[in-house]
Amino acid sequence: MKNYCIVLRGWAFLLLALLMLEGGAACAEEYKDTPGAPVSLEAEELVFDQKTGEYQAQGDVLLRRGDQTLAAESMQFNQTTGDAQAVGHVRLFDPEALVTGERLRLNLNKETGSIENGRIFLPKANFHVAGNEIEKLGEDHYRIQNGTFTTCDGERPSWKFSARQLDVTVGGYAWAKHVLFHLYDVPVLYLPVMGYPVKVERESGFLMPRFGQSNKRGTELSLVYYQVLDRHMDATFYLDYFSKLGVGKGVEYRYFLGHDNDGEALLYHVSGLNGHSDQVAVNWQHMGTLPGQVWLTSKVQYVSSRNYFSDFGEVAGEYNRSRAESVVALSRHWGNNNLAGQFKYIRQLNQDDDEPSVDDDQTLQRLPEVRFNMLRQRLGYSPFYFRLDSSGTYLWQKKGAEVARLSLRPVVSTQFTPGDWLELGAEIGYRQKLYAWSGDQEYKGIPDATLRMGTRLSRVYDVAGDTVSKIQHVLQPEVIYYYVPKVNQDDLPQFESFDFVGRRNTVSYGLVNRFVAKLESPTGQADYHEFLYLRLAQEYDLSLTEHTDLLAAERPEAERWSDLRTELIFRPTRHSYFDLDTRLATSGGGLRTFLAEGGLEDGKGNAASLRYRYRRDEQEYLGAKLDLAVLKPVYLNYEQRYALDESTTLENVLNLEYRAQCWSMFLSWRDRGDEQEFTISFALTGIGKTSHFGSRLEPTM
Template sequence: MKDFFPVMKVAVLLLASILCGSGPACAVEEKQAPLPIALEADELVFDQKEGVYQAQGDVHLRRGEATLAADRMQFNEETGDAQAFGNVRLLDPEAVVSGEALTLNIDSDVGSVRNGRIFLPKPNFHVAGSEIEKLGKYQYRIADGTFTTCDGERPSWKFSARQLDVTVGGYAWARHVFFHIYDVPVLYLPVMGYPVKVERESGFLTPRFGLSDKRGTELSLVYYQVLDRHMDATFFLDYYSRLGVGKGVEYRYFLGHDNDGQAKLYHVSGLDGNSDQVALAWQHMGTLPGQIWLTADAQYVSSRRYFSDFGEVAGEYNRARAESVIAASRHWGNANLAGQFRYLRQLNEDDEELPVDDDLTLQRLPEVRFDILRRRFGYTPFYFRLDSSAAYLWKKQGEKVGRIGLRPEISAQFNPGGWLEIGASMGYLERVYAWDGEQEHKGVPDASLRLGTRLSRVYAVDGEVVRKLQHVLQPEIIYEYVPGVDQEDLPRLEFEDFIGRRNTVSYGLVNRLIARQESEQGQVDYHEYLYLRLAQEYDISRSDHSDLLAPQRDEAERWSALRTELVVRPTRHSYLDIDSRLATSGGGLATFHAEGGLEDGRGNGLALRYRYWRDEQEYLSANLDLAWLKPVYINYEQRYSLDSSVTLENVLNLEYRAQCWSLFLSWRDRRDEQEISFSFALTGIGKTSHPGSRLDETL
C-alpha cells in the first residue's frame, strides 16, 4: 500500500493535464522562493523600527543578475523600495541605467531616474533624458530625451524627442522628433519608430538618391517587412524622372533544411509616351518530399529595353534574351533521373519580343535524362555506365522534333606494375528522331584508350613554414575513334545532332608543386603552389569533323592548338591563372585569358583580368579595393576594350564608415550612360543599396 498514493498522485496530475490542456485556468502555480538580497557598503545602519537600511560609500545592492550601485542609498526591505543618490548605476544583462538620483522598487522594477542615461549593449543603443521612468523590467519612458547608436559625449548623429518610449527587444517610439548631425537639427518627424534589438525587424530602410543619363533623377524608398522567422518581404517604391514610377515586391522564404528561394515582381509606369515595363523573377533550390532536388531560375521581362534601362553590371544591361530554367532530379545510388523545362525568350532591338514568324530560337520543353554512373562488375576491372536522354525540340517558326538518345558504355581499368594506368572504353550512341509523322534512327559507335601514370618526389625543405615540397608529374596519352556514319537523313537542330568522324591522339602533361606547411602550434596544412597542364591533339585522318568529304590536311594542320593551363598560388593571398591556346601550325595565339590578383586580408586588394579571342575581342579589366584610407573605403572597377581603344565601363564606389553610420557614393560611367547614386546607413537601420528593378541577385 505504501506505493499506492504516489502512483495515485501521478495519475491525478496526468488526468488533470489531459482534461485541462495547457490553458491558464489549469496551470498549477509553483511559488518560487524570492531571490536573496545582498547589500554592501562602507557604512551600513539599520533602523529596526522603520525597517530601513541607510548605506553610504561604495554601496551595492544585489539581487539575482541585477546590481544597483551608488554613493548613498536608502533601502526598505519590507516594501522593496530603494532610493539611490550620487553616481547611480543600475546594471543587468540587458541594460545599464545611470544618473544623478534613482528611486526603484526592486520587486516591480518600477522607478525613475533624474538626469539619466540608458545603455543597451547588444544593439549599442544610448538613451539620455532629464527624467527617465522605469515602467517595468524592459520598458522606459523618457521626457525631452535623445537616442543614438553612436558612442561618445558628442555623437555623430542623434534623434531628440519630446517623449520617448523604449521597449528593450522591441522599438523606441518617439514623438516630435528632430534628427541631429552632431548638435545641429536637420530634419523633423512628427513620429517615428526605431528598432532596439539585433533580430530582424520590420521598418523603412534609409533611402537612396541618384542621377542617371537614362533614368534621370532617381529616388528609392524601401520598406522591409518580417512575416515570420522563415519569411520576409521587401517593398520598393522608385521614382525615375525620365521613365516613370517603379513599384515592386521581393518575397524571400526559407522552408526548412535546404529549401529557400525568392520571388520578385516589378512594374514601371511609363512617362512621356514610354510604355510600361514589367519584370518577374523566381529563384528556388531545395529538396522536395521523395528526395527530389528542385532548382528554379525563371525570368520574364516585357522588353529588351528593361535590361538596358535597369541593368547595373556587364552581362546584364546588354542582354538580349530572358532565360527560364526549372529542373528536378532524383538519385538512387549510382542512378540519376533529371528533367528540366528551359525556355529562351529572344528580344529584338526594337524593345519588343520577336514576331512569331521570325523567332527561330530552339526550345527544349521538356528535356529528361536518366544516367547510370560507372558501376563495377564485381571484383573485375570492367565497368558499365549508361547515358540516356529524351527531349522535345521546337521552334515557333520551324521544326518540332522529338529526340531520344541512348548510349551504353563498357570500360576497363588496369594498373600493371602498380605505376602504369590503362583505361579503355567502348560505347554506342543510338538516336531516334520523330517529326511530322516521320521517324528515323541512327547509331554511332565510339572507342577510346588512355595511357597514363603518376610520378612524384618529395624534397625536404625544412623552412620555418614549408617543411616538405612534393613535385608531381602526370603524363597521359588518349586515343579516340568515331567512324564516319552517314547522318544526312537526321534533322539538325543543334550542333550535337551531327557526330563527326574522329580519329585523334592527344597528349597531356600535368606538373604540380605541393607544399607541406606546419605552424608553430604543430598544425599541418597543404598548399599547392603551382599547377601546369599542357595538352594538344593530333588528327590522324581529317580536318573538318562536320564534313565527311573534307580533304586531307597538311601535316602541320593536323595539330590542334596547344592548350596551356597555369595556376600559381605564391601565397594564400595572391594568385595567377592563365589559360591559352596557341596555334602551332601558324597564326599565333587563338585565345589567351589571364587573371591575377593579391590582397592583404585587411580590405586591400588588386585584381587584373585580360581576355583575348583572335579576330573577335580583346579587353582588359581591373578591380581595386583600398582600405588604407580608413575610415574611407574605395572600390574601383574598369573594363577597357583594347581592340577598339575605348573604355567600356568605369565604376567607383566610396564608403565613409564611421562608428555608428556609413555614407555611400557610387559613380558608374558606361559608353551610353553616366550614373551617380548616394545613400547612407545608420547603425540599426539598413540602407537601400539598389532600386527594386534589379534582377541579377542570386541565392
C-alpha cells in the first residue's frame, strides 16, 4: 500500500475538518507506516470518497510524487490503486520530459498510461514528439500512433519526421516505421524504418551524407556510420563513391586510454575505375606515457602513390605533398637528463605509380636515431656549468651507403653579472664525430668557443589613461662572438649539413625592444599586455670563411656583413595583430625575404587576415582569409592564395553555412586551377554531418 497525503489550499481549507474526521487521520497513518515516495494532491475543490479511496479534484489540480508532477484542470485519483485520470490542459513533468495533452490516464505505481492528442518534449535533446495517442509503457518508454518528431521549435517546424508508429525511449532511441521526412509540411523522402537518437551523449548511427561534384573525382557521395565502442573509444566507417576514381572504403578509429594516452588510426582504400589504379592510405597518430614514464609519439603515414595527395588533399601543404613521412619517437626524462630515440622513414613519391623514384632510392633514412642530453648543471660550488649533447644515428639508403654516426659535444660555460646590470657569458665546447661503415671508421674532433655580453634596461612611463595606466619599455642589447677553427674534414662522409662544421670567426649583435602595457580593469584588477616586440640582428664576418649558421647561409662570399634581420610582433589590442620578419642585404641588393601577416577579429566569429611572403628569385605569394558572422544565420568563410610572381591564383575556397535553430546546410566551393569542386552537406540537430571524405589524412584530434 502506497503513502498518500492531501494538501489543500484556498477556500478548500474549509474541507480539511471534514477530511480529518472522515479520513484525514488515515492519511497520516499510511504516510507513517508504509514505505515509498509520498503523494501530495492540491486543488481548489477537493472531495474524498472514503469507501472507494478516490479523490475528485477541480481547479488548478497538482498531483506530486517524488520528482514527478501532474497538473490539470480536473482530476480523479484513487489512492488505493494509484490510478489517475486528468482532463483539461494536462501537463506531466519530470526531470527528463514534459508530456502535455487533452486527456490522460496514468497509473502512478506502474508508471503506465495514455494521453490523447499529446506532445512530449525532452529538453536536454530539444526533442519534440506529437501524436493522436501516446502510451506511456514505463518510466522512460513511450509509444505513439500517427506521430511526428523533430528537434525544431515552433508549431510549424522547419523539418520533421512523421510515422504510423513510433517508439521512444528517453536516453535511447526513437524507432519509427513507415517514415516520411517533411520540410515544413511538405513530404520529400520516404523511409521504411529509421532510428533517431534521443539523448545528448554520443550515440552510434548514420551521419548525414555528403554530396559533391569535382572535375577530378567526378560525382561524389559519402555515407558514414559512427560507432561508439566504449566510453573511451569510437570508430567511423566510410563508404565513398567517386564516379571518376572508384569506390572508397575506410575506417577511422579513435581511442583514449586514460591519463594522457590517446590517438587515432585510419585505413582507407579506393578501388580504381576508368584506368585508375587502386589507392591505399594508412595513418596512425598517438601521444602518451608508457610504463616507466616513457613518452611515446607516433605519426605513421603510408600512401600508395603521390596521386593520393593530389586526388584527396583538401588544404595547401597536403594536396601538393611529394613525400610521406613516418616517425615513431620515445623519450625519457629524469633529473637533468633526457634520452630520446626515434625511427624516421621518408618515402618520396612520383606521379608515375609503376616506376620507383630515383630520389626515393637516395633518400637518407634515420633508422634509428638516439639522442642523450645532459642539461646544464653546476660543477660543485664553482661558477662553471657543464652540459652534454650527444646523438647516435644509423644512416641508410636503399641504393647507397649505410653508415653509423656518433656525435658528442661536451660544453663548459660560465656567466657573470658585474655591477648587477651587465651580463657576461662564455662557453667552450668540443664536438667529437665518429663514423663507421663497412669495417672502416673515421673520427674527428672540432673545438668551438662563444663569448656573450648583454644587459637589460627598463623604464616605466605613466600614461594615466582610462584603460592603460602605465607602459614599460625594456631594452635588451647583446653582442656574441663565435669561433670555430678550420679543421680538415675531407676524410669524413658528407651526407648532410650536419656532417660539415665550417670555420667560423664572427661577431653578431642583437637588439630587442619590448613594450608592456598595464591595463586597469573595471574591477580594479591589473592585467599586463605585451603589445610590441622588435628585434634587430646581424652578423659580421672577421675572416670571410665558410659558415654553417642561418644568418650567414645566404651571404655572398665577398660580403662581411650578413643580412639585417628584423622581427616585429605587434599586438595593439587583444583582437588584432601584425607580424613581420624580413632579411635585408645591407651591402646592396635590397630585400632577400619579406614575410608579413596581419589580422583582426572581434571574438564573435568575424575575422580577417592577410599574409604576404616574398623570397627573392623564388616566391612572391599573397594569402587572404575572411570569416563573417554578421550575416547570421548565414556564416561565410573565404580563403584565397595568389602567386604574384606568376600572376596566378593558386586556390580559392568559399564555405557557406546556413544555421537554423534545428538544422544547418553547408556549401563548399574550391578552385585550384586544375580542379574545381563543389560539395553540399546537411546537419540535423541530433544527427551530425559528414564533414569530409574518409580519404582525409590530417588528424582530427
